[in-house]
Amino acid sequence: MTATASEAGIPRPRKAVDNPPAEDPRDVVFSVRNLWKVFGPKAERIPEDTELTGLSARELRERTGCTAAVRDVSFDVHKGEVFVVMGLSGSGKSTLVRCLTRLIEPTSGGLDMDGEDVRAMDKSTLRELRRRRAAMVFQHFGLLPHRSVLDNVAYGLEIQGVPRAERRERAAEMVEKVGLAGLENRRPGQLSGGQQQRVGLARALAVDPEVLLFDEPFSALDPLIRRDMQEEVVRLHEDEGRTMVFITHDLAEALRIGDRIALMRDGEIVQLGTPEEIVGSPADDYVRDFVQDVPREQVLTVRRAMRPAEDGETETGAALTPDTLVADAIEAVARSGGAARVMDGKRCLGIVDSTCLLNVVAKIDAGRGEVAA
Ligand SMILES: Nc1ncnc2c1ncn2[C@@H]1O[C@H](COP(=O)(O)OP(=O)(O)OP(=O)(O)O)[C@@H](O)[C@H]1O
Numbered sequence: 398m399t400a401t402a403s404e405a406g407i408p409r410p411r412k413a414v415d416n417p418p419a420e421d422p423r424d425v426v427f428s429v430r431n432l433w434k435v436f437g438p439k440a441e442r443i444p445e446d447t448e449l450t451g452l453s454a455r456e457l458r459e460r461t462g463c464t465a466a467v468r469d470v471s472f473d474v475h476k477g478e479v480f481v482v483m484g485l486s487g488s489g490k491s492t493l494v495r496c497l498t499r500l501i502e503p504t505s506g507g508l509d510m511d512g513e514d515v516r517a518m519d520k521s522t523l524r525e526l527r528r529r530r531a532a533m534v535f536q537h538f539g540l541l542p543h544r545s546v547l548d549n550v551a552y553g554l555e556i557q558g559v560p561r562a563e564r565r566e567r568a569a570e571m572v573e574k575v576g577l578a579g580l581e582n583r584r585p586g587q588l589s590g591g592q593q594q595r596v597g598l599a600r601a602l603a604v605d606p607e608v609l610l611f612d613e614p615f616s617a618l619d620p621l622i623r624r625d626m627q628e629e630v631v632r633l634h635e636d637e638g639r640t641m642v643f644i645t646h647d648l649a650e651a652l653r654i655g656d657r658i659a660l661m662r663d664g665e666i667v668q669l670g671t672p673e674e675i676v677g678s679p680a681d682d683y684v685r686d687f688v689q690d691v692p693r694e695q696v697l698t699v700r701r702a703m704r705p706a707e708d709g710e711t712e713t714g715a716a717l718t719p720d721t722l723v724a725d726a727i728e729a730v731a732r733s734g735g736a737a738r739v740m741d742g743k744r745c746l747g748i749v750d751s752t753c754l755l756n757v758v759a760k761i762d763a764g765r766g767e768v769a770a
Pocket residue numbers: 436437464465466484485486487488489490491492493646
């Protein structure tokens with residue numbers, strides 16, 4: 398039997414997510430406005446000086462000795478989403494995400510978490526924010542080598558002053574949650590890289606933060622373990638609806654786990670959208686190059702492929718949900734030998750037949766919008 402795209406484990410959007418601003422301001426976790434981070438001498442003058450802001454990264458470096466790692470970036474992270482920050486090495490991903498909790502101090506711009514001005518927070522409020530509200534999971538797990546897995550996981554709670562019995566109980570729950578039950582008493586050195594990363598994840602989860610911030614957490618892992626960890630993140634996200642900001646330079650990883658992806662280049666966000674938007678409607682040639690090798694049928698859905706129904710077509714044929722992947726629709730159409738209907742409950746949104754599905758694969762749907770629902 399043919400494996401479906403999702404069985405084959407290839408990049409796919411987990412669900413269709415539109416990209417509107419959150420309607421209710423309470424649905425915004427981080428709100429970032431015109432944020433700059435400039436490294437170098439007299440960095441503060443750069444964002445204010447229109448002559449300098451117009452320069453390319455190289456010209457700016459040559460003229461001023463400064464690097465604008467984050468340049469005039471604005472976006473919201475919505476509650477419950479996996480927000481991926483993607484880009485090549487040096488594009489500004491780590492700097493941007495570290496600015497969110499002021500591990501790196503922004504040079505200028507607005508930054509709110511849950512409506513509170515993060516840039517105005519004093520040291521102790523910030524410390525609390527990092528400990529309890531926005532926990533970071535790093536590539537180098539930062540585990541304490543002489544402590545057991547359980548005590549490593551409990552560490553964040555220990556810092557918070559949670560009593561021993563309670564923190565060990567909570568830590569044991571997290572160890573179980575990330576699939577490490579039975580290994581509680583090992584030392585980090587007795588674990589594989591993937592297992593160590595799970596300990597890092599459990600430790601971040603133990604403090605029950607509102608947001609998890611991941612800085613390339615899986616890039617040191619071998620591909621199979623990396624896939625396991627990605628699935629773990631997706632599972633945690635789906636089970637708990639936890640908000641996550643996830644840095645990666647790996648497009649497949651971004652497409653696999655992201656609800657929305659911010660694609661960075663030279664400190665700027667060149668496109669912010671769902672995996673389907675980024676792959677289906679790249680904002681410019683840079684993004685187009687970036688995504689050109691992605692198998693489109695494994696990312697794009699029938700929403701993008703469908704055409705309006707003609708007389709009689711709304712009544713018969715296989716029924717697909719609007720977020721069915723084109724790859725899966727191809728299989729359905731091939732098996733049934735006829736066109737399939739894209740159904741939103743009882744409403745037929747459109748039709749996909751072999752021609753429109755092939756058009757997606759052959760990239761000849763470029764510029765075409767979705768059929769209005
Ligand atoms: N402390 C610093 N001082 C000066 N320049 C810096 C500093 N930290 C980062 N930069 C520069 O800022 C730019 C963005 O760096 P950043 O680490 O945020 O990129 P990145 O996309 O996370 O890269 P990578 O994927 O390699 O980690 C780079 O040009 C980097 O050299």
